[in-house]
Amino acid sequence: MNEFDEVSSSGHVEDLLVAYIEGRLSTAEQELVKAHLHGCSKCSYELGELRNVMSALRDNKRVFCPSPSELYEVQRGAWNLEACLQTT
Numbered sequence: 001m002n003e004f005d006e007v008s009s010s011g012h013v014e015d016l017l018v019a020y021i022e023g024r025l026s027t028a029e030q031e032l033v034k035a036h037l038h039g040c041s042k043c044s045y046e047l048g049e050l051r052n053v054m055s056a057l058r059d060n061k062r063v064f065c066p067s068p069s070e071l072y073e074v075q076r077g078a079w080n081l082e083a084c085l086q087t088t
């Protein structure tokens, strides 16, 4: 099995993790990543972090893509944005 030398020569698979999460890798590449993650805590950790970031982005989609009615509210100044930022 030398066909993945190009990928594995870097040692880690960080560059493939996003594509891996999104399911954009070929079956062979997925297997390579899985095999590497099994023995590499660094890349496993990276994968967990990436999953967190990506699901956080999905959950906060509304923040980045407000609905038209929400935009209208913001325009009217109905949203107290400073108060939103201070709710910690």
Ligand SMILES: [Zn+2]
Binding pocket: 011, 012, 013, 036, 040, 041, 042, 043, 044
């Ligand atoms: Zn690694």
